[in-house]
Amino acid sequence: MQYISTRGAAPVLEFEATMLTGLARDGGLYLPEHVPPMTQAEIAALAGLSYEEQAYLVMRPFIGDTFSDAEFRDLIARAYAGFGQPARAPLKQLGPNHFLLELFHGPTLAFKDFAMQLIGQLFQAALARSGERVTIVGATSGDTGSAAIEAFRGLANVDVFILFPYGRVSDVQRRQMTTPDDANVHALAIDGDFDTCQALVKDMFNDFDFRDGVRLAGVNSINWARVLAQVVYYFSAAVSLGAPHRPVSFTVPTGNFGDIFAGYIARAMGLPIEKLIVATNHNDILHRALSSGGYVTDGVKPSISPSMDIQVSSNFERALFDAYGRDGAAVAQLMDELKATGGFHISQGALEFLREAFASGRASEEETTATITRIAQQTGEVLCPHSAVGVHVAEQNLSATPMVTLATAHPAKFPDAVEAATGQRPALPARMADLFDRPERVTRLPNDLGAVQALIRDRISV
Numbered sequence: 001m002q003y004i005s006t007r008g009a010a011p012v013l014e015f016e017a018t019m020l021t022g023l024a025r026d027g028g029l030y031l032p033e034h035v036p037p038m039t040q041a042e043i044a045a046l047a048g049l050s051y052e053e054q055a056y057l058v059m060r061p062f063i064g065d066t067f068s069d070a071e072f073r074d075l076i077a078r079a080y081a082g083f084g085q086p087a088r089a090p091l092k093q094l095g096p097n098h099f100l101l102e103l104f105h106g107p108t109l110a111f112k113d114f115a116m117q118l119i120g121q122l123f124q125a126a127l128a129r130s131g132e133r134v135t136i137v138g139a140t141s142g143d144t145g146s147a148a149i150e151a152f153r154g155l156a157n158v159d160v161f162i163l164f165p166y167g168r169v170s171d172v173q174r175r176q177m178t179t180p181d182d183a184n185v186h187a188l189a190i191d192g193d194f195d196t197c198q199a200l201v202k203d204m205f206n207d208f209d210f211r212d213g214v215r216l217a218g219v220n221s222i223n224w225a226r227v228l229a230q231v232v233y234y235f236s237a238a239v240s241l242g243a244p245h246r247p248v249s250f251t252v253p254t255g256n257f258g259d260i261f262a263g264y265i266a267r268a269m270g271l272p273i274e275k276l277i278v279a280t281n282h283n284d285i286l287h288r289a290l291s292s293g294g295y296v297t298d299g300v301k302p303s304i305s306p307s308m309d310i311q312v313s314s315n316f317e318r319a320l321f322d323a324y325g326r327d328g329a330a331v332a333q334l335m336d337e338l339k340a341t342g343g344f345h346i347s348q349g350a351l352e353f354l355r356e357a358f359a360s361g362r363a364s365e366e367e368t369t370a371t372i373t374r375i376a377q378q379t380g381e382v383l384c385p386h387s388a389v390g391v392h393v394a395e396q397n398l399s400a401t402p403m404v405t406l407a408t409a410h411p412a413k414f415p416d417a418v419e420a421a422t423g424q425r426p427a428l429p430a431r432m433a434d435l436f437d438r439p440e441r442v443t444r445l446p447n448d449l450g451a452v453q454a455l456i457r458d459r460i461s462v
């Protein structure tokens with residue numbers, strides 16, 4: 001299995017190098033050269049298997065000979081052993097044809113754990129073999145950061161630097177990043193928004209002296225392995241609802257487009273997904289782009305679903321690559337235009353391609369709060385604000401096809417928004433009960449590439 005860049009001008013890589021590289025050297029994102037299909041019989045055979053076995057069967061064709069079969073099975077088992085639910089991703093019924101896929105039972109209470117716990121294992125195995133050390137740098141709007149820290153804390157051959165927007169993550173999210181006391185964990189509060197943090201990370205990857213000097217690695221969803229691990233739960237949910245004999249639709253609370261792009265890969269592998277519905281909060285660039293063809297940034301507005309406060313949605317580039325017939329030069333031109341002018345127009349042909357797979361909707365702040373209130377009253381399920389955005393949009397798109405909405409975080413990560421909607425403050429799990437008593441360790445930095453790079457060099461003594 002070989003991986004190519006969305007901008008067509010970076011080396012073609014095998015799985016291991018793709019995973020350890022993160023962003024391609026031409027600024028693009030890696031994708032498999034061909035998506036390996038699963039037959040109807042292979043999909044049907046997933047029903048009733050453990051999540052771990054489904055994960056092995058779905059991901060195996062993508063990893064080439066990076067790991068032996070036994071090693072890969074073992075790494076998957078280790079990755080999910082710490083999840084609080086035997087089903088890993090339980091499916092709950094919300095309404096007659098509407099289901100909720102709970103993805104928040106991992107160690108940091110968000111869907112990010114599904115991928116991050118696995119790539120933590122894959123990195124450790126690969127680095128143990130090569131004897132290399134890496135510097136992981138990640139941008140977060142709140143959840144990726146804590147998931148990455150949890151997956152890599154305490155490892156001898158990894159330093160992990162997480163850039164989060166100062167004052168724009170919830171208190172629980174911030175403390176999850178600032179309270180681990182491991183020497184290899186570095187939480188950096190940046191003056192700016194998530195897009196600022198993500199741009200700094202990409203700039204570090206595009207500075208080859210720095211990149212090679214510190215042996216930079218990325219664990220944002222620019223890393224293909226992150227997307228791959230998220231493909232699995234689309235299969236697990238769909239087969240439990242009757243796939244491949246019955247199609248299913250998914251609504252996905254969306255920011256950086258990584259999670260929904262994993263659904264797109266599942267669909268490309270042959271999973272009968274009728275529609276993938278992008279659900280945004282009032283940072284609705286993706287909804288506007290799919291509605292009008294204009295992808296135009298207009299500044300990140302804080303919301304009660306802060307993890308989706310994103311305007312420059314990294315993984316949309318992967319979808320554009322397919323929509324433009326895998327023409328890397330065309331994608332590079334769009335991305336240059338985005339950087340220079342803050343937007344671009346999607347061609348009619350590409351837009352039609354995207355609309356065949358994706359639909360979209362948005363939820364206002366009021367609609368999000370009202371959805372948390374109503375669903376708690378009707379079903380007893382307490383949604384986090386991101387999941388509520390998803391449920392609101394899904395409800396506008398219900399049909400005869402079963403709809404699965406992804407519940408992407410635990411409500412206790414966003415207690416203020418949930419309390420405002422339900423009158424009840426959701427409790428953190430017992431293992432996190434002392435989160436607010438632990439001392440915080442964080443460095444505040446301006447939006448200045450040189451300052452961030454200097455700090456990283458200093459901390460790792462390069």
Ligand SMILES: Cc1ncc(COP(=O)(O)O)c(C=O)c1O
Nearest residue numbers: 143254255256257258259307408
């Ligand atoms: C809780 C939550 N929901 C939804 C999203 C959006 O997911 P994606 O960025 O993959 O579109 C995020 C951030 O990634 C998140 O943390």
Ligand SMILES: N[C@@H](CCOP(=O)(O)O)C(=O)O
Nearest residue numbers: 140141142143144220221307
């Ligand atoms: N919502 C994310 C933003 C980063 O997304 P990623 O999937 O590219 O890591 C977060 O919580 O940090």
